[in-house]
Amino acid sequence: MAEHIHDCIVVGAGPAGSAAALQLARDGLDVVILERGNRPGEKNVMSGVLFTDKLRTLIPDFHERAPLQRAIIGYEGYILGEDELLRLPALRRYREDVHPPHLFTVFRSQFDAWFAQEAVDAGAELFTATLVEDLLWQNGRVAGVRTARGDLRARVVIGADGVNSTVAEKSGLRAPPSPDEVSLIVREILDLPAEQIEDRFTLRPGEGVITLFTGTVSGPTGYQGSFYTEMYTNRDSVSMTTEVPIDVLLACGVPAYDVLAARERHPHIARLIRGATLREYQAHLIPWGGVPDLGCLYGDGVLLAGDAGKFTNTYGVGSWPSMSSGTAAARAVKYACEKGDFSRDALAVYLELLDEEEMVEMQREAREEWADERRQREIVAQRPEHLFRIARRYYRDRVSEEKHPYSLWGEAYHSLVKPVAPCIFAGRWN
Ligand SMILES: Cc1cc2nc3c(=O)[nH]c(=O)nc-3n(C[C@H](O)[C@H](O)[C@H](O)COP(=O)(O)OP(=O)(O)OC[C@H]3O[C@@H](n4cnc5c(N)ncnc54)[C@H](O)[C@@H]3O)c2cc1C
Known part of the structure; x- marks a missing residue:
C-alpha cells in the first residue's frame, strides 16, 4: 500500500504551530501536528502576557473561551x-x-492546550509525546519527518518547533543561534x-x-x-x-x-x-535580532515560523508574531498545494504573505535594534556618563510628547532604560 502523504506536517504545538494548523484545517488541507510534550504547552514558557493582535482575527470570541488570567x-x-x-x-x-x-496574562500550559484543541476541532490531527528527530528527504526536497515513533511523509513541513528548532537545523536553513x-x-x-x-x-x-x-x-x-x-x-x-x-x-x-x-x-x-x-x-x-536573511525562512518542502524563524519583535514579544507567521506559513502551503509545486521557488510566496502580516518589517526592525543595542553596549562601556546625560534628556523630551501611552512607555523603557542600565549606578540619576 502506498504510504500516506499529508499535505503538511507542523512540528510543534506552540502558538505558531497551532495557528498554522488551525488555518490549514480551516482551508480543508490534511494537516498533522507533532508535539514532543505529553500535552501542548507542557514544555512552553512565557513571561505571561498574551498579545491578542492576531488571535482576535483567528478566534474573535477567544475572550469568552480561552483560559485567561487577568x-x-x-x-x-x-x-x-x-x-x-x-x-x-x-x-x-x-x-x-x-x-x-x-x-492578558496567561499560563502557557493552559493556553497552548486550548489553542491546539481549536486546531483539532477544525480538523487537524495532533500527536503528542512525539519528538521529531530528523527530516526525510526525496530528490533534494524535504519530504517528511523521522520521529522515535516512526516516519511520516508530507508535501511541506512547517518548523514551528521553537528557538532551538530541529527543523531549522536539519534542513540547513538556519544555524543554531549564537550566545x-x-x-x-x-x-x-x-x-x-x-x-x-x-x-x-x-x-x-x-x-x-x-x-x-x-x-x-x-x-x-x-x-x-x-x-x-x-x-x-x-x-x-x-x-x-x-x-x-x-x-x-x-x-x-x-x-x-x-x-x-x-x-x-x-x-x-x-x-x-x-x-x-x-x-x-x-x-x-x-531569540533576539531577527534573521540576517529572510531567504533562510523557506526551502524545498519546508518553512520556518515563530521562534524557529526568530519572529520576536524588538521587545521580545513573540505571542502575536508567532501566530502571524504561522498563519502566513499555512497560506503559503495552501498556495503550493493549489499549484502542485512544493519547491523553494513556489514557497517563496511565504515572503509576500509575511509582508501582508507586517512580519517582514518586524524582522527588519528586530535586526536593526539588535545591531544598535550591540553598538550601545560598547558605547556604554566606554563613556557611561556621557550617554547617561543624553539618555536622560531624550527621555524628558519624549515624555512631553503626546503619544499612545503603551508605545510611549515601551519606547522610554526600551530606548532609555535598557541601553543605559549598566551605567546608571556608575553615573547615578542626579
Ligand atoms: C521566558 C519567556 C518569556 C516570554 N514572555 C513573553 C511575553 O510575555 N509575551 C509574548 O508575547 N512573548 C513572550 N515570549 C516569547 C514567546 O513565548 C515566544 O516567542 C513564543 O512562544 C513562540 O511561539 P512558538 O510556537 O514559535 O514556539 P514555542 O512556544 O517554543 O513552541 C514550540 C513547540 O514545539 C515543540 N517542539 C520543539 N522541538 C520539537 C521537536 N523536535 N519535535 C516536536 N515538538 C517540538 C515544543 O515542545 C513547543 O510546544 C517569551 C519567551 C520566553 C522564553
Whole structure:
C-alpha cells in the first residue's frame, strides 16, 4: 500500500504551530501536528502576557473561551539600586477602548492546550509525546519527518518547533543561534491570594499590571551588564521573569540563580512578594535580532515560523508574531498545494504573505535594534556618563510628547532604560 502523504506536517504545538494548523484545517488541507510534550504547552514558557493582535482575527470570541488570567491595564517601571529604587512614570488605563482588552496574562500550559484543541476541532490531527528527530528527504526536497515513533511523509513541513528548532537545523536553513542572539529567561511562579495581589498592586478583581525592573549584574570578572525583571499578576499568583543575555552572563561569570537571589533581596520586590509560596521554576531561551536573511525562512518542502524563524519583535514579544507567521506559513502551503509545486521557488510566496502580516518589517526592525543595542553596549562601556546625560534628556523630551501611552512607555523603557542600565549606578540619576 502506498504510504500516506499529508499535505503538511507542523512540528510543534506552540502558538505558531497551532495557528498554522488551525488555518490549514480551516482551508480543508490534511494537516498533522507533532508535539514532543505529553500535552501542548507542557514544555512552553512565557513571561505571561498574551498579545491578542492576531488571535482576535483567528478566534474573535477567544475572550469568552480561552483560559485567561487577568486583563492588563498598565505598566510600571523601576530602576533598582542596591537598596534604593527610582520609579519611572507609570501608566494605567482603567477604561479599555478596545474590547476585548488587548493584553492578558496567561499560563502557557493552559493556553497552548486550548489553542491546539481549536486546531483539532477544525480538523487537524495532533500527536503528542512525539519528538521529531530528523527530516526525510526525496530528490533534494524535504519530504517528511523521522520521529522515535516512526516516519511520516508530507508535501511541506512547517518548523514551528521553537528557538532551538530541529527543523531549522536539519534542513540547513538556519544555524543554531549564537550566545549573543539568545537570552536566558528564568521564571518563577509564586502563589499569592487574589485579594493580596489586588491590595499590593492596587487592582480591581480581574485587572492585572506588569511591573518592570532593571538593575545591574557584575561578578568575579568585573564585567558589568544589565538584567531585567518583569513581574506579572495572574489570578492568584505572581510570575517573575528575569532576563540576562547569555553573553553577559558568560562575561560576568555569574550563575543565573545569583541574579535571582540578588533581585529578591531588594526591599521593594521583597515587599511585593512577602508571604508568597513558590509554585515552580522555569527557564527558557528567547531569540533576539531577527534573521540576517529572510531567504533562510523557506526551502524545498519546508518553512520556518515563530521562534524557529526568530519572529520576536524588538521587545521580545513573540505571542502575536508567532501566530502571524504561522498563519502566513499555512497560506503559503495552501498556495503550493493549489499549484502542485512544493519547491523553494513556489514557497517563496511565504515572503509576500509575511509582508501582508507586517512580519517582514518586524524582522527588519528586530535586526536593526539588535545591531544598535550591540553598538550601545560598547558605547556604554566606554563613556557611561556621557550617554547617561543624553539618555536622560531624550527621555524628558519624549515624555512631553503626546503619544499612545503603551508605545510611549515601551519606547522610554526600551530606548532609555535598557541601553543605559549598566551605567546608571556608575553615573547615578542626579
Ligand atoms: C521566558 C519567556 C518569556 C516570554 N514572555 C513573553 C511575553 O510575555 N509575551 C509574548 O508575547 N512573548 C513572550 N515570549 C516569547 C514567546 O513565548 C515566544 O516567542 C513564543 O512562544 C513562540 O511561539 P512558538 O510556537 O514559535 O514556539 P514555542 O512556544 O517554543 O513552541 C514550540 C513547540 O514545539 C515543540 N517542539 C520543539 N522541538 C520539537 C521537536 N523536535 N519535535 C516536536 N515538538 C517540538 C515544543 O515542545 C513547543 O510546544 C517569551 C519567551 C520566553 C522564553
